[in-house]
Amino acid sequence: MNPAERIAELTEKLNYYNQRYYVDSVSEISDQNFDLMLKELENLETQYPDLKLLESPTHRVGGTVTKNFASVEHRYPMLSLANTYNEQELIDFDERVRKGLNGEAYEYICELKFDGISLSMTYENGIFVRGVTRGDGVRGDDITNNVKTIKTIPLKVNPKSQIANLLSFEIRGEGFLPYSSFEKMNADAEAAGEESYANARNAASGSFKLQDSAEVARRGLDAYVYQFLSDEEIFSTHEESLIALKNLGFNVSPTWQKCSDIQDVMAYIKLWDEKRFSLPLATDGIVIKLNSIAQRAELGYTAKSPRWAIAYKYKAESKPAILKAVTYQVGRTGAITPVAELDNEKRNNKGIHLSGTTVKRASLHNANEIERLGLRIGDTVFVEKGGEIIPKVTAVDLSKRDMFNTQEIVYPTNCPECGAELTRKEGEANHYCPNEKGCPPQIRGKIEHFIHRKAMNIDSLGEGKIELLYDKGLVRDVTDLYDLTYEKLFGLEKITEDEVTGKIRKIGFKEKTVQNILEGIEKSKQVPFKQVLFGIGIRYVGATVAEKLASFFKNIDNIKNADYETLRTAPEIGDKIAQSIVEYFQNDDNQIFIEKLRLAGLQFAAQDEIKEIESDQLTGKTFLYTGTFENFEREALEQKIEANGGKVVSGVSGKLDFLIVGEKPGSSKIEKAKKLNVTMISEEEFMAMLN
């Protein structure tokens, strides 16, 4: 891969992870890996400044504003922090500070880096008026009502205090979910069959962005404050401000410390490396800040972060463990995942203590990974966990191998759930159980797919509830959902034991739950055909493909009766998809399945969208767009093009007439268009073509 390709790849991936992290509150990779990739991109961009892409994540704050809340411009931009995982870079930072201050004496304040989301709280005449997220640093989401649910945030400051009379001031802090609330919330979610969050940070982020502030209040969020801002100069040092805020009743964590030099800072880092796990909330490092406010002003800011502060992040903790056994899990698609069953070196079945939690299992991904690590049962292995993400086995401690009896790991030939013989396709890492229709986790997986937001959108059902329905024999495939009644559901319950804590948990269907489930199922009968088509789960027919098929063929019978060639004439339907559809309908079981759903009342024909003809201005011209637009959602833009006689195509080619470029365009489309000399136009230019 050449530098340009690598830069494009990193940019795209990092933007994707940012979106998942800040908007969806999901971490698909560990923070450490994210930061490594970001550093790699920064280095490449410094080396090849010309290759830096417009949408690079390196020169802006990671988040965005959403459409769900009013957006508010920050009076003072909310930036990120430069971060490092190593001590040498801290020494370099200190060196830059020393140089920047031309020999003046200086001090640092060290604080813990709390892992939640940044909050800005504005007070006017001493009254709390607004709580806003960081957003893109310039504008954030107005989540005032949600912030107000935090009991430790004063709604009014003591009128006698110095700051109470300021026209306006701002407090910055970190909103977080204490571990205890996080555990309770996840237990609730699981009991209700809803999805749980991978870590407390993501749970906090998701909770702050809920629409229903009564639900937010139930979650038990909290916040620590760590910054005071105003137009007037009230405090001359950070230390003074922390003490004053504390005295005014703001929730300042007592864990901060003044450090007279970088050696002091190192000692603080060492002190909290272990101790932080005894705190009631997640931390991922420490923040080192210059104490003097005047000196901060001297050093200033980069586009993304202050020059007077830096975050030191703790590396993922790694510990030895004994590999007791390997067990095998069967996923929704039939993929087999080997799991390491772990214990501590005393072998007392208590697992190991890693980053504040007990770990007894870790994913081994697939047979290749077992081979790569050279694992044997009984081995001493290293286990690592970063940012509360799933722990992983990183290596075998070979020096200990001869001390114990170890055994070869024999990969199973049959499915541990249903006994079917496993298959492994050429070039694929995973083994699969081919028994799609008889293997319990696969059946449950199909039902989960069916109720998905983009399919039948039955959000009153979830993993836990489906498992219960399956276990009780009430739902064996999705057609059974439409036979459920109040009587069948009411009072169902299931007792589970938490593997790690041994805690007993009960899932029970009470009146309200049952009503919600039945309502959700009833409503799904109105879900449009394209979503039904996605929901029935034909291989390779994802949500987008289903949409294309639905609008091209209009109803299920046309799709069923189409032969391979006819299918190929539909836009974006390639060989693999066409083949898969043909095979699907050749199977009698599938035909019966669809008839049952049709009888249940599901939509198997597209409601005709009435296409208005506005003009023929665009006749004979082809269009493609990239990015987001001020005046149109994607669908509306497509409609506009078609209503004026134009045609929307699926990819950049030499035949494309116009690429409409919006905000945050995709880099690959732009590059290809440049290469092929395709005319690129802005949203305004496109609008002008219509007049």
Ligand SMILES: NC(=O)c1ccc[n+]([C@@H]2O[C@H](COP(=O)([O-])OP(=O)(O)OC[C@H]3O[C@@H](n4cnc5c(N)ncnc54)[C@H](O)[C@@H]3O)[C@@H](O)[C@H]2O)c1
């Ligand atoms: N895993 C993923 O997929 C993924 C994706 C995007 C970002 N991330 C992580 O998020 C990081 C970037 O996030 P970021 O820009 O919010 O930076 P950051 O979280 O590393 O640092 C800045 C933030 O720290 C917080 N903070 C906590 N305690 C603080 C204190 N005492 N003083 C000042 N600030 C404090 C503030 O909210 C501030 O906005 C990345 O470096 C990465 O680790 C992970």
Ligand SMILES: [Zn+2]
């Ligand atoms: Zn199976």
